[in-house]
Amino acid sequence: MALSTKPYKGARDFYPEDKRLQKYILNTWRKAVERFGYQEYDAPLLESLELYKAKSGEEIVSEQTYTFTDRGGREVVIRPEMTPTVSRMVAAKRQELAYPVRWYSIPNLWRYERAQRGRLREHWQLNVDVFGIDGIEAEHEMILVTDAIMREFGATRGMYTININSRQLMDYIMKDYLGLDSVQVHTLSKLIDRMHKMAHAEFVADADALFTPSQRDAGASEKLLTILGAKQLSDLPDQIQSSEAAQELSSLLTMAEAAGVTNTVFDITIMRGFDYYTGVVFEVADTDPENNRSMAGGGRYNGLVGLFGVEPVSTVGFGSGDVTLANFLESHDLLPKLKPETDVYVIPIGDSYGQAQKLLATLRSEGLRVAVDSTGRKPAAKLKAAIKHGIRYALFVGESELAEGRFTLKDLSNENEQSLSPERIVSTILDERRQAQD
Amino acid sequence: MALSTKPYKGARDFYPEDKRLQKYILNTWRKAVERFGYQEYDAPLLESLELYKAKSGEEIVSEQTYTFTDRGGREVVIRPEMTPTVSRMVAAKRQELAYPVRWYSIPNLWRYERAQRGRLREHWQLNVDVFGIDGIEAEHEMILVTDAIMREFGATRGMYTININSRQLMDYIMKDYLGLDSVQVHTLSKLIDRMHKMAHAEFVADADALFTPSQRDAGASEKLLTILGAKQLSDLPDQIQSSEAAQELSSLLTMAEAAGVTNTVFDITIMRGFDYYTGVVFEVADTDPENNRSMAGGGRYNGLVGLFGVEPVSTVGFGSGDVTLANFLESHDLLPKLKPETDVYVIPIGDSYGQAQKLLATLRSEGLRVAVDSTGRKPAAKLKAAIKHGIRYALFVGESELAEGRFTLKDLSNENEQSLSPERIVSTILDERRQAQD
Structure with missing residues (x-):
């Protein structure tokens, strides 16, 4: 039983x-x-x-x-x-x-x-x-x-x-x-x-x-x-x-x-x-x-x-x-809206999990809280998971992005997409986190 | 028993x-x-x-x-x-x-x-x-x-x-x-x-x-x-x-x-x-x-x-x-030195506990963590308690200090004393706290 x-x-x-x-x-x-x-x-x-x-x-x-x-x-x-x-x-x-x-x-x-x-x-x-x-x-x-x-x-x-x-x-x-x-x-x-x-x-x-x-x-x-x-x-x-x-x-x-x-x-x-x-x-x-x-x-x-x-x-x-x-x-309607403890959901495209490790380590060492979708699913299914998790940002990481050093950061709260360097990804997300705390 | x-x-x-x-x-x-x-x-x-x-x-x-x-x-x-x-x-x-x-x-x-x-x-x-x-x-x-x-x-x-x-x-x-x-x-x-x-x-x-x-x-x-x-x-x-x-x-x-x-x-x-x-x-x-x-x-x-x-x-x-x-x-000698969760120990002089309330409220609203010695002991005994508690700063509050709006802040780590306004007390202690965190 x-x-x-x-x-x-x-x-x-x-x-x-x-x-x-x-x-x-x-x-x-x-x-x-x-x-x-x-x-x-x-x-x-x-x-x-x-x-x-x-x-x-x-x-x-x-x-x-x-x-x-x-x-x-x-x-x-x-x-x-x-x-x-x-x-x-x-x-x-x-x-x-x-x-x-x-x-x-x-x-x-x-x-x-x-x-x-x-x-x-x-x-x-x-x-x-x-x-x-x-x-x-x-x-x-x-x-x-x-x-x-x-x-x-x-x-x-x-x-x-x-x-x-x-x-x-x-x-x-x-x-x-x-x-x-x-x-x-x-x-x-x-x-x-x-x-x-x-x-x-x-x-x-x-x-x-x-x-x-x-x-x-x-x-x-x-x-x-x-x-x-x-x-x-x-x-x-x-x-x-x-x-x-x-x-x-x-x-x-x-x-x-x-x-x-x-x-x-x-x-x-x-x-x-x-x-x-x-x-x-x-x-x-x-x-x-x-x-x-x-x-x-x-x-x-x-x-x-x-x-x-x-x-x-x-x-x-x-x-x-x-x-x-x-x-x-x-x-008394005093409960605040609370967010997940995760800032960004990384979506590897194709077989890029291994190559993405250096980027992941950089983002984490700068203080970002980063989940990575290491399942074998298609990018669309991974994005769906990011939304269901309630995480604000999705970051797409494929071989061409890794070669170029710029990555698409999608703000899931408003669907805005930006192509950014790792430094700008960090500053964008940390700025948003600081504003949310004020 | x-x-x-x-x-x-x-x-x-x-x-x-x-x-x-x-x-x-x-x-x-x-x-x-x-x-x-x-x-x-x-x-x-x-x-x-x-x-x-x-x-x-x-x-x-x-x-x-x-x-x-x-x-x-x-x-x-x-x-x-x-x-x-x-x-x-x-x-x-x-x-x-x-x-x-x-x-x-x-x-x-x-x-x-x-x-x-x-x-x-x-x-x-x-x-x-x-x-x-x-x-x-x-x-x-x-x-x-x-x-x-x-x-x-x-x-x-x-x-x-x-x-x-x-x-x-x-x-x-x-x-x-x-x-x-x-x-x-x-x-x-x-x-x-x-x-x-x-x-x-x-x-x-x-x-x-x-x-x-x-x-x-x-x-x-x-x-x-x-x-x-x-x-x-x-x-x-x-x-x-x-x-x-x-x-x-x-x-x-x-x-x-x-x-x-x-x-x-x-x-x-x-x-x-x-x-x-x-x-x-x-x-x-x-x-x-x-x-x-x-x-x-x-x-x-x-x-x-x-x-x-x-x-x-x-x-x-x-x-x-x-x-x-x-x-x-x-x-492996990796334990950090950890400090008490209290920034300052307020020592009322004479019968000033009631009159000190406004000052205490100001310090707390600015984010300081403030203990007040509200026992009937002499100031020397209160200072001894501050040291035993391991709290870094002692603040002396008597009627003349309250009238003047300036108070003696004693840094118990080095015995330095300064006469400061409430604003300066707050900034001095918050600066020290920030430095300790870096």
Whole structure:
């Protein structure tokens, strides 16, 4: 029986035209984050299961990881996220590193989940983290980086918002203001995280059910719903507004605005799924309500590095996935037209492949990207292949051309033909390439 | 108990200085192969186990793969090589593609093997394949590409050889010349493949043992040893020299020589481990005998695409691993000095972080890669961090500098200080970057 040609379910084959788009996204990420002084790192695809049991959300480890036992009896996981790994790497060199450490990575990550728009089993994720800054300058920088990335892709600030909240603020509200115990806080946090995925009445009932009778009598449900209805910090009760967490969040929003990031939004329902966040959390959302997947998300997580038995270090980071981002770019018509990585398709006429080698070597040494049709087909069939490949120029090379030192260069975008020396072929094509980049 | 900071056994963490080297290798590969018209593709990390059972060498599938059953009951493998995958992808679009198809990829691959120099469990491998060329023009191109890659890394032709053989030639020798049956051919092929890893006497005994008494009486062992001692095609018996396979190999060596590749070597012991090769096979070897790992290897495999139930297509390809290549570059002193991806480290003096934002935005919008020290440390401690980061320039930004519009730029490579406007800071650093690239 013939083998199947399908890729693994929920994952993608990248044919050259798909890979070009992915390279555009990855390189645009690199360009944007390197402007803020971030340096690229990487790590093995496999990690020990222990690493994820420690601090990720429970659902991810128990239901969504690719976990198996290797031939040496180790329990291993194909990484579902990069944050535990980068924390491990910082911990391993805790004393040697120069702080602030600014690192980024673009790993492929795996989660076993039902495939749907914006969610695949394998995706690439930009991870940006800064270690060693205690103050909100770190959060401020992350918001600028996030904004710079979206702008680098051509998005205008009307197309997306940066939605910000604070785990510390939520803790203050739940513990100090509503008087909940830590089990209630954990349950309510998870409930708020799922809030937008459930009917409002269901949320109200579930929230009400977790309060004690005396909390209910004290109006906990009503207070909670009022708070969750706040559209800005100033909508919150005075006591909450004067908390340290609210003050910090207010400063952050002011600083972002001063730096020209005019599309930040206080969003009290942003919790982020992972258990490890300890401070400000944020997400980048499409202003088009049809797209409910965030394009990036992150926050402060000061506790992870310390789990490796070294002194903890202040950390703020975020991730951004290639699938949700590509969907965003597509729906806002921001995808660029990308060309093949080949400049010219050489068409030998007759039996001139061997004699054409010197010309090919010259063109390549001058920087041209040259494919040669070394099949036995007729020139017309070779030209057809050049067109199908989407390569801009075709160059005809026969014995008389080789003798003369001039060759016909055909621009397949407009059918223009010129008879040129090798030097002029190089300059014509390199000029065109430079113009296309501007 | 604290979590371990170690990466998975046999795999590497890439700290920024390690990642820079890897990026240099990957980008040099890209540059070299794109000059020959190859376009990048990619595919999922996981493939079905079926794909490898079909045609890889037995040892790899049964002992060296990372194989497991996913949560949906599928038997899957973390890809140990890319050839089955690229064959699957070509087969899936067999009718639609424009031939010759020239594709390359740089996947990370996993094999469960004992870690040793030049062998790790995770490595990155350049894969270059051309589909749709029947003649030896395909092998010729692959030899040029292989050579161009080594030259792009700065290697001279005295540092490496390209060792070439032909499976067809070996088949002719074993079947037609020695008269072996297909089981004997398979056993002897595997034995020759392991020849350099065993004592000569052991090889002789094992070879002799697989012949029948009548073959032995006809002098099969002596003939085999004479043949395996051939240093060039002309050392072979006339009958073998006049075979189609030997003629083809001879033409190929002549064509490579004519194109300036003066370091090809006929090596009758090159078999390549995989079962799928059908014609010319080759490897790139270090001329330093201390290094016995090949830096690249491949050949013709015309049968794989046809396994997917479509019309077969002529294919030649090779792979090159990052670990063996990095070892080669290191031992030949070809590793370049690589710099951090950051141009300048901004040191705010006093409480000027907020006020410095406009300057930072200007420098970044002009293309500078700017890290800012937003910790609360003293300027001296910040300067120390800049040096430890290995960033070339430090820029001091205090309130008086901001008022004046001129800032002290310190070149940490030579301690020179200049007081410059933002425009001059940009031009000074961009000029230096351009010079470093030339």
